[in-house]
Amino acid sequence: MEEKIYVRLKKKTEVDHNHLLILEDISYLTGNVTNLNQFSKIPIYQITDSDKNVSVIDGFVLIDKLIKGFPHISFELIGPNQVIVEIKKENKKHNIILITFIWILLCVGSAMAIMNFHYDVSMQEVQKSLAYILTSEEVDKPLWIQIPYSIGLGLGMILFFNHIFKKRFNEEPSPLEVEMFNYQQDLDNYLIFHENIIKRNDD
Incomplete structure (x- = not known):
């Protein structure tokens, strides 16, 4: 055989x-x-x-x-x-100062993005209108709506990414993980076509 x-x-x-x-x-x-x-x-x-x-x-x-x-x-x-x-x-040893700077930069950038979005869609006016519809009273700061809304926004982001620190809620991949997987697939395909492949004369 x-x-x-x-x-x-x-x-x-x-x-x-x-x-x-x-x-x-x-x-x-x-x-x-x-x-x-x-x-x-x-x-x-x-x-x-x-x-x-x-x-x-x-x-x-x-x-x-x-x-x-x-x-x-x-x-x-x-x-x-x-x-x-x-x-x-x-x-290489992790640079704590650099990590802290990046963390602060991401947090500030995310907060600015959320605030600008709320400003563009007039979220405060919407919440005031919603409070008036529910209570028939006009208030400038309907905190009983705004505070739960802010908490829910944070919880929604945690559920969306399916992670809190290193803890995963279920086995379903988050949208970010799917995008990272697709990016890695594209990167691997690029490497296959463009990086150094061993030659026939490498004996």
């Missing part, structure tokens, strides 16, 4: 700087060969400084290298056609 190895590339993997990629780093293997574990240790590509933050390995080029190295074994590629190799950066 013909010896065959099925190679399923990982969609993405992360390695250290100047790491020597072996086959198990970028793929899953199965087949009818007796020494399958030895094949998982085959060196594939040496990460260098020229790779910068990411490298893309093409499945066709990988299979071509394996066939040349082991002509008596049949290799078949299944699943993704490329694997994105992300190269870890050196861990």
Whole structure:
């Protein structure tokens, strides 16, 4: 019976700087060969400084290298056609001052956006009109409407994003998570088409 190895590339993997990629780093293997574990240790590509933050390995080029190295074994590629190799950066200490500045900037910006929206739609006039309809009294500051409204606005944002700090309310992804996922998909597709793919002469 013909010896065959099925190679399923990982969609993405992360390695250290100047790491020597072996086959198990970028793929899953199965087949009818007796020494399958030895094949998982085959060196594939040496990460260098020229790779910068990411490298893309093409499945066709990988299979071509394996066939040349082991002509008596049949290799078949299944699943993704490329694997994105992300190269870890050196861990840097978090700058508390920078984090605090960004946090304050985001909070102020969000507050300004909400206030400008309420001003554009004349929210105060709407609330005064609503208070008049319900009580038949004209008041300049219907706090019994404005305070619950403000609390509800904050709770609504928490429910919308489905998170409070690290706690998730349910397994359903939030709209922000869906958008981040779509962005990551587009970014991965861009990398596949534009980043450095290993060449046939990299032996």
